Amino acid sequence: MNFTSIVLGTSNGSAAAFNFGRIVELAPEIWVAMAQTFAMLLVAIPIAILLGTPLGIWLFSMSPNGLRPRPRLHRVVDGIVNTIRSFPFLILLIAIIPFTRFVVGTTIGTAAVIVPLTINAIPYFARFVEQNISQLGNGVVEAAQAMGATRGQIIREVLLVEARPALLSSITIMTVSFISYSAMAGLVGGGGIGDFAIRYGYYRYETGVMLLAIILMILLVHAVQFVGSRLSRAADKR
């Protein structure tokens, strides 16, 4: 079997790789799948930013060298964050099913997969925030303290402003990772373009359809990375 037939061949050997008729036939499903992927990302990522940012700031502040050291409490929360982060996503998806049912009232479909995606993304982003802030060094914090800034002002006006380029890069990395995680949504009937690739391309040996789906995912990742890098560079005035 040569390379071309591995990539383009189908189960019955007919070389109908990019069968446009088939793709046109599936076009509505592809659109739905893309929309589902976008829905997952557009809910999970903003919530992760919204909740992960304060959690990350909190982790930084309570750390032994932070603005308000609370070493013992820090160790507890740090441990919880690590625990959630150590679950393989597929297992987390199953493990929190009762919680998912409680939040969205169902355990299948796109809404049901958004819950574990978000749960996974919050500590993921919190770690980024914590690291990006602690890498800023003590100089600017000291200057702000000398100017009589409150802790809130130091966080809002100094730390988050100085960390902005790094945070934009982190959001980009997180989004790309979660495009990949979202492909596991199929397990609970969550749909999405990754699931589409698995169902049609992998299970039904429609390699052409799978390739198309993968190309769409590649384009999506490239677009996210392109926009993210641009934004980060524009924000970075060093």
Add this chain to the structure above:
Amino acid sequence: MIRLENVTTTFGQGQEKFTAVKDVSLEITAGSIHGIIGFSGAGKSTLLRNINLLQRPTAGQVFVDGTELTGLNESELRKQRHDIGMIFQHFNLLNNRTALQNVELNLKFAGVAKNERRKRALEALAIVDLADKANAYPGQLSGGQKQRISIARALVTEPKVLLCDEPTSAVDPRTTTSVLQYLSDINSSLGITTVIVTHEMNVIKAIADRVSVMEDGAVVEEFALSSLQEPGFEPVTPIGRYLISDEITLNRTSKPVSSAAHIARV
């Protein structure tokens, strides 16, 4: 204006306990420029940080303009800090804010209304002759310009005291002169009590009225710079004498470094 009474600052505990400032008492007259000199690790930066309580002393009292800072709670202390400006060796400007925004930020912390901030920040930038760089980011400026921006940032709230932590240690000799000229001009025109920490006696000679010499956490002697003009005046301590001589003298008679041994080590 500034009075320290028996200030001691200790870091760490038990075996790792380290006393950076040992029982220092010091009085700095309003409107003067006071130098604090010593070698690395002498405790001079810690002592400076004791004045605005960036580093809270373990024992002793700190008075600024009649207020005992060591007796204040956090919010009262923050309020007092609006009257104490500070500049740093590495400037500590925000890289993602323009020069003007950096200066305005201090006014924001001080609770000055938005429409007034811009005007006052531009005035402060004009004092250090950098009004034309208002919209530049620190990354676009030279070291000397950055230090001048940070001086403007410290001055904009019209503080009574200006604390300078090694303000010229990260800039070249010509820029040092320029930065000191600004500090001196500002001291004489605005009457701001200035405390300057440095390891360079030249800086002290150029700008200070009085100097405290620190060694190993303690102030070992203090004298007026004018006494250096008096015939026969000499610092009492060896370190004081060493610092005013401020020359690099190498021992040229010591045995030569063996090049073979050097290469072997490499």
